[in-house]
Amino acid sequence: MSKKNFLKLNFSKEHEKFLRIKRKSSLKITLIRLSLILFFIIFWELSAKFSLVDEFLVSSPSRIFFTISNLAITGKLFEDIGVTLLETIVGFILGTLLGIIFAVIIWWSDFVRKIIEPALIVLNALPKVALGPIIIVWIGANVRSIIVMALLVSVIISIINIVDSFKNTDKEKILLMKSFGASKYQILTKLILPASFSVLICTLKINIGMSLIGVITGEFLVASKGIGYLIVYGGQTFKLDLVMAGIVILSIIASSMYLCVVKLEKALIKRR
């Protein structure tokens, strides 16, 4: 008997009815979401077509589609996406890893925490774009500067969030571990990190957006390739179709990365 049939046989009529209602509700939500997007695209297209809005200023879905198609034909689109994606992924991984490492250091030593905490608060409040010119002078007008920008934007908020989660771990659970004679390393690996699982996943989700902000800001400042450069170039040459196309591509990149983190989250939950 297949697993599906086995499960089916075990459900009562009431439970099947409950599942039907749940499935119906989920389908309804998806359909409404898609309809809203479709309505928005059609409304935008028709408004541009019948000159209700200035097509030069707001572009139109068909013009964005053609712009993306043309970029794809020349091969430039994939090159730009590749550059931005690489910078974002490297910035995202480095930002998250460094965030976790610094958070562990701060949790480990109360003394270090007391010294570093004020600096973290100031750095978090500081708009990172202000550091752009310094980074360019120090590192050079290249990909490394862009990655550092992405890292700077994501690392501080990661540290703050993760340290907060570490600090909020139940004190009595720590007492229990200590009563068994647990070392600080054992408390970290067997309690603190697993207990902070949801915050770590949440940090990953936030860092996708943060890394993209850093990369696009960096590309605005120094790049000659990438989606950020495409947007700046489009703005400077009044090719707003290009700007809109860039925004659409960025949305797709952000959504895809978000979905990857959701998949990772599901896989990790399954393994736990």
Next chain:
Amino acid sequence: MNSKKIVEFRNICMKYHSLKEETTALRNLCFSVFDKEFITIVGPSGCGKSTTLSLISGLIPPSSGEIFIEGSILTGINKYSAYMLQKDFLFDWRTIEENIFLGLEIKKKLNKTNKKYALKLLEKYGLKKFSKHRPYQLSGGMRQKVALIRTLTVNPKILLLDEPFSALDFQTKINISSEIKKIIKQEKKTAILVSHDISEAISLSDRVVVLSKRPSKVKKILKIEFDEKNLSSLEKRKHKKFNFYFDIIWNGLDKT
């Protein structure tokens, strides 16, 4: 119970320091716990009952005085004791089986023999079929039993029970406390329970230590004896001597 002292407090003082003040929690605390004895420490809120358990476990050192464990002065973590706390504190990301292995893992003693012993305990106390379950799939009472088994797997001589039944509803509390007392006696452990509940103290303990309000010292040590042997906790609660003991403890407690 025999006359071998397993824990001895000699003139223990405990002071807590903050920037604003110094608080004396315990002053010249003296009492002993005998091997395989079940004692309960009662006293007003904030009198230092939980501090007493932390001192026995070696998690905090006393400000002055000496604690003897099996005749030796305690320095550092007490390797003979294990804690059971107010809540079960089972880790949601671990199965029941993995939860009961926690102490063994920490002590780096997770070998075949110890695993077998831990699983045997689970089987002995009717929880084997839940070994692959997650804590959230168990009732509050079952979870507390798992927490006790987690404590027993490291084979401690002394069990430190910090109000382990206070989070349970009344009915579960009566059943589980009675069952846990039985398990502790079967496994031949010494137990030190901290509780606010006088009835619980009388129905479970061989002796009750009454602490005064802060700075605490021992006000009274009461031996609990019923004429009949092997009474259950519920039977003790119904016994005519129960009220007698209750009045003595109640009158001995500082009310403010």
